[in-house]
Amino acid sequence: MQRTVRTIDDVMALLDGLFAPEADRWTTRAGDWWDAFYADRSREVPFFVAKPDENLAGHVRRGVITPGRALDIGCGPGRNAIFLARNGFEVDAVDISATAIRWATERSEGLDVRFRHGDAFATEGSYDLVYDSGCFHHLPPHRRIGYLALLDRVLVPGGHFALTCFTAEEGTATPDADLYRQSGLSGGVGYTPDELRWIFQDLTEVELRRMKEEPRDSPAFGKGFLWTALFRRG
Template sequence: MDRNIRTVDDVLRLLDSLFAPEADRWTAGAASWWDGFYADRTKPVPFFVSKPDENLVSYLDRGLITRGRALDLGCGPGRNALHLASLGFEVDAVDLSPAAIAWAEDRARAAGAQVRFHCGDAFSLAGTELGGPYDLIYDSGCFHHLPPHRRISYLSLLDRALVPGGHLALTCFAAGEMGSELPDSDFYRQSRLHGGLAYTPESLRWIFSGLAEVELRRMRDEPPDSPCFGEPFLWTALFRREAQP
């Protein structure tokens, strides 16, 4: 007889287990699934290109975010981390997949970019060299792969690691375009995430209501010859953590 629920972390791990083996996409055991995903670097996956997100470039061009210390969550092959480093940011980048980190490190060496890469679980950064604080936390496609209960972990990470006055910028699946639109409770009934969760602007504003909205819009569709990555099935959002009095 198991009686092993005593803390919030115990509850979160129990809920993680309901999605096994799909949980391997976001938990510490995700290496095998994502390593297979990143094994062939020539696959025609849109975000395999070595280009920064168009919204990130836009934020920087308009001065909405300024140079400082940045964390790239779910960095993949490192395209956004390298862009930030090229502009003088001090960049930490984390991903669960050793294959993704190896590819990102190869790109960084080729570009002569200084990025500190970390292979592991972003929710376990507290107490490590990647614990922050950060002026910018950037997330290009990590948030929509989390099960609903892990939003608690995500918001806790922001509370720990984002400085007052700092920014969260993210891209995620747009409802009506990409991702599952099932109610949160149905994911637990079915023990599946159906490839990722879709969000509406209203849901994003509610989830991140503790932050001030700077901009929320659809990602622009960028042509193949553009220097930026852009796909219109994604929301782009920029939020600011208000400076404390």
């Protein structure tokens, strides 16, 4: 990191440093944290199971989201990306963990998914759907700027952005300024519906609700401590 701030990138790097070692959970230079997280596939982690989020499955089943080009941000082992590909979408899926990408590629069985190890914020192209299940709530506040810039750059007019993230009960409800004072995200940021509406105010809200709790034998993943949101770009 530069000792003297000169550019926006310098500011971002300086602020990133305030969150070490929690920055290990999301920065491209520190994908080792997530590599270790995904290394043991036998662990009882609910979202390791190869089934899609209940909200995403429901949107596709009801025709609210129709096949097109899709970007899966922080795709992990690929469960949502693979579901989209099986339902006619052309999918790009990105994660900072090389271990997760290898696992996702093994699962994909020749489907039309391009898994990429790297920084989702660097993605270029045009997409009808941007999907994020569990990435956004691991971002420190200053990185929301790049997140919104990504949506503005890649989401086509009429396209949809769908999000699954922590509620304020599951994640920390600490105000942004205090996150910098405490130098940590306490495992992830929890949001209220009004906060999500404020952050994504340039998009039109289609739906914002709690995720439905799904039983273990359900074909979809669902936990009630998460928000699900669907927005459309006008």
